[in-house]
Amino acid sequence: MAVKKDLSINYLGLKCENPFFLSSSPVGSCYEMVAKSFEAGWGGVFYKTVGIFVADECSPRFDNNSKEGLRWVGFKNMEQISDKPTELNFENIARLKRDYPDKLMVASIMGSDDDEWKKLAKMAEQAGADMIEGNFSCPQMSNHAMGSDVGSSPDLVRRYSKAVTEVTKLPFIAKMTPNITSMEIPARAAAEGGAAGISAINTIKSITNIDLENLTSMPVVDGKSSISGYSGAAVKPIALRFIAQMAKDEKLKGVEFSGIGGVETWQDALEFVLLGARNIQVTTGIMQYGYRIVEDMISGFSHFMDEKGVSSVDELVGGALSNIIPAEDLNRDFKVLPSFDEDRCIGCGRCYISCYDGAHQAIDWDEERRRPKLNDNCVGCHLCLNVCPVQECILPGEIKFKEGRRAGDVVIKRHYE
Numbered sequence: 365m366a367v368k369k370d371l372s373i374n375y376l377g378l379k380c381e382n383p384f385f386l387s388s389s390p391v392g393s394c395y396e397m398v399a400k401s402f403e404a405g406w407g408g409v410f411y412k413t414v415g416i417f418v419a420d421e422c423s424p425r426f427d428n429n430s431k432e433g434l435r436w437v438g439f440k441n442m443e444q445i446s447d448k449p450t451e452l453n454f455e456n457i458a459r460l461k462r463d464y465p466d467k468l469m470v471a472s473i474m475g476s477d478d479d480e481w482k483k484l485a486k487m488a489e490q491a492g493a494d495m496i497e498g499n500f501s502c503p504q505m506s507n508h509a510m511g512s513d514v515g516s517s518p519d520l521v522r523r524y525s526k527a528v529t530e531v532t533k534l535p536f537i538a539k540m541t542p543n544i545t546s547m548e549i550p551a552r553a554a555a556e557g558g559a560a561g562i563s564a565i566n567t568i569k570s571i572t573n574i575d576l577e578n579l580t581s582m583p584v585v586d587g588k589s590s591i592s593g594y595s596g597a598a599v600k601p602i603a604l605r606f607i608a609q610m611a612k613d614e615k616l617k618g619v620e621f622s623g624i625g626g627v628e629t630w631q632d633a634l635e636f637v638l639l640g641a642r643n644i645q646v647t648t649g650i651m652q653y654g655y656r657i658v659e660d661m662i663s664g665f666s667h668f669m670d671e672k673g674v675s676s677v678d679e680l681v682g683g684a685l686s687n688i689i690p691a692e693d694l695n696r697d698f699k700v701l702p703s704f705d706e707d708r709c710i711g712c713g714r715c716y717i718s719c720y721d722g723a724h725q726a727i728d729w730d731e732e733r734r735r736p737k738l739n740d741n742c743v744g745c746h747l748c749l750n751v752c753p754v755q756e757c758i759l760p761g762e763i764k765f766k767e768g769r770r771a772g773d774v775v776i777k778r779h780y781e
């Protein structure tokens with residue numbers, strides 16, 4: 365039975381029907397596309413970045429990584445900010461706000477100096493945008509006074525955040541580049557400059573594939589290519605760690621986080637929420653599957669909340685943060701041996717090969733029965749559990765305490781369905 369829960373959030377002082385937004389990119393780059401996404405159920409849009417600079421794009425501009433036949437494990441783009449006239453973009457934002465007053469309109473802007481940032485912020489306010497996002501993070505701008513070169517300089521992030529917040533009362537969100545070691549540093553600078561929110565991540569500098577025909581990277585533009593932004597499922601783990609580190613940072617208390625990077629399903633979105641993001645943004649998942657993926661997010665969240673007896677998204681925000689601890693604080697007193705379900709096992713031998721060649725030679729292979737058998741070498745690393753192609757065929761089993769360590773209660777994951 366369909367469960368409907370109230371998924372509304374208060375994001376930077378404004379109410380919106382759910383936390384699911386389009387992130388700034390082609391998926392929200394004109395009136396018709398954003399209108400269709402709103403009809404599909406998205407709560408708001410970070411409209412495609414608008415600058416005074418109008419992009420001159422190359423063709424082709426996309427590539428993807430595949431693994432074992434699965435395409436789009438990661439996605440590379442060489443696109444810059446909007447290639448539409450500045451005024452037209454703000455007209456679209458104004459029309460969308462007029463026709464969909466209950467949806468949240470965030471104008472994403474990018475200037476190349478103080479004056480441009482101020483001018484764009486005023487234009488966004490005049491267009492009726494609810495909030496402004498500063499794009500400090502596009503890694504493939506052809507002008508280096510803009511994009512991730514700015515986002516990796518805390519001084520410039522502070523300065524341009526201040527330029528915007530000096531001329532508008534709209535909440536300002538700084539969008540961070542992952543092409544840096546510690547995102548907390550530029551994020552703190554943005555907050556010092558007046559940013560109320562941080563969104564992360566923009567794309568990661570990458571070379572996805574080498575074209576062996578032209579001896580260049582992909583995509584091939586007149587025989588050449590550039591290092592540029594990587595997104596999609598492959599970047600989610602990196603995005604999650606940046607969000608968690610910022611959400612745990614004492615100096616960023618009170619700052620709202622918007623999580624971006626590889627979200628395709630309700631579980632992906634929930635992971636960002638549990639690590640401290642109140643708002644979720646998506647691009648690559650929509651480019652691959654269309655706006656309809658929001659239906660799964662809405663129904664998945666509703667069912668999860670119903671099952672857990674949770675009445676608001678707010679109750680979930682940051683719920684996993686206290687369990688992310690430094691490596692030196694982990695309990696290292698025990699090992700969890702794998703347990704093999706002989707009835708589920710299909711005798712493929714992958715656990716045996718991986719453990720022998722890549723772990724600790726802790727599995728003996730019964731040739732006759734084609735079944736694995738654990739020996740005394742096992743260290744409980746769970747490589748075998750990770751390679752087994754059959755769901756829940758290998759599960760965590762006996763907990764063994766190391767010699768001299770005191771036995772106690774241990775929390776482990778039991779279900780891998």
Ligand SMILES: Cc1cc2nc3c(=O)[nH]c(=O)nc-3n(C[C@H](O)[C@H](O)[C@H](O)COP(=O)(O)O)c2cc1C
Pocket residue numbers: 387388389390412413441443444445446472499502539565566567594595596597599624625626627645646647648649
């Ligand atoms: C084709 C493409 C164009 C993008 N253009 C912009 C942009 O104009 N402004 C911006 O802030 N981010 C831009 N991004 C970055 C996305 O908004 C997002 O931060 C990133 O792709 C990670 O999320 P995802 O894995 O859901 O795509 C673009 C991404 C893609 C794939």
Ligand code: SF4
Pocket residue numbers: 701702718719723724725726727738741742743744745746747748749
């Ligand atoms: S847990 Fe690690 S060491 Fe033990 S059997 Fe599996 S792969 Fe081998």
Ligand code: SF4
Pocket residue numbers: 704708709710711712713714715716735736751752753754757758
């Ligand atoms: S990988 Fe899984 S299915 Fe294959 S032999 Fe090992 S336990 Fe059986």
